[in-house]
Amino acid sequence: MKAIGCLHPFPATDLDSLQDVERTIPHPQLRDLLVRVSAVSVNPVDTKIRRSQSTGQNETVPRVLGWDAAGVVESVGPSVSLFRVGDEVYYSGSLSRPGANSEYHLVDERLVAKKPASINMAQAAALPLTAITAYEALFDRLGISPQGESGGAGILIIGGAGGVGSLAIQLAKIAKLYVIATASRHESQTWCRKMGADAVIDHTQSIPDQLKQVHRPIVEYIFNTSQTDQHWQAMCEAIKPQGRICGIVDTTKPVNLNALKRKSATFVWEFMFTRSMYETDDMIEQHHLLTKISKWIDERKIQSTLTETLSPINAANLRSAHAKLESGKMIGKFVLTGWPT
């Protein structure tokens, strides 16, 4: 089968950074689904892993990346109970296993859900990783009620137009929060409003000053989808006493946790691969979560965040997608669809 592999930490512009490779079709074991992949999306995790590939002499097998896919179940392992051959599915998968940039891909059924019926494969592939991240951040880590019981409270979403931010804005509106998103360009600001943001401010300017201008000087919740340390001081100023902040990006330098003590404010991490990486007892929650996202998509409560598509799925197009993400200017999601014939 066709696949795209990565062996060296080369820039995305280098023709050898991502290569077309051939692999044997794997066999599903236990709760595995073998999925015939129709479309894949690209996330910053792909570019980060590409850049951190070992250059060691012993590394000879390219690693297959890709943790966002939509496709059709081709065959199932002996313990599978949630899906049947022919089901159209979407999922992110596990960082501990090969990624989905291959014609066929194995994934544990507990991480998978039926694709929303009302959208196509490319639109579906845009969703899983960012939807899981935004859902877990808002509803599991920040403790916001998806039923609207936290309604009226304010949430600041830093990096509102990116893949994660675009879903976070929409989910926060389902929870009836007042959403202030950040974006620095006209087109990313327009996109945040399209996703449902009530107010948009610019993360290249003072966040506390702009919050005062939109009459929400402090907020109950902050979800930072961007640099944790860069925005730390602003978040400590903007969080309401007893409020909660969630981060998803590693700090590059120490942050002063004491700054939150006087306010009894909480800082919590979200890592969407935790459940699959540690095979936690509640790993199946990602199946339930993506099933709920499918329902909300089909009920038109949320929309796909797909903005750019390239076809076919090959190394050249994947290099373009990596380069676009690495520009830091992505709005919504970039998807590759269909295999070369």
Ligand SMILES: NC(=O)c1ccc[n+]([C@@H]2O[C@H](COP(=O)([O-])OP(=O)(O)OC[C@H]3O[C@@H](n4cnc5c(N)ncnc54)[C@H](OP(=O)(O)O)[C@@H]3O)[C@@H](O)[C@H]2O)c1
């Ligand atoms: N922990 C986890 O589970 C998890 C899951 C998913 C992603 N992540 C990480 O979260 C980060 C965001 O992921 P993503 O998929 O949303 O990325 P993305 O789609 O590439 O994000 C692009 C957006 O980031 C905004 N941005 C750029 N620099 C910024 C800054 N200094 N402050 C605020 N916003 C900034 C840009 O807005 P403007 O153009 O308007 O400036 C752009 O729209 C990545 O580092 C990714 O690795 C972590």
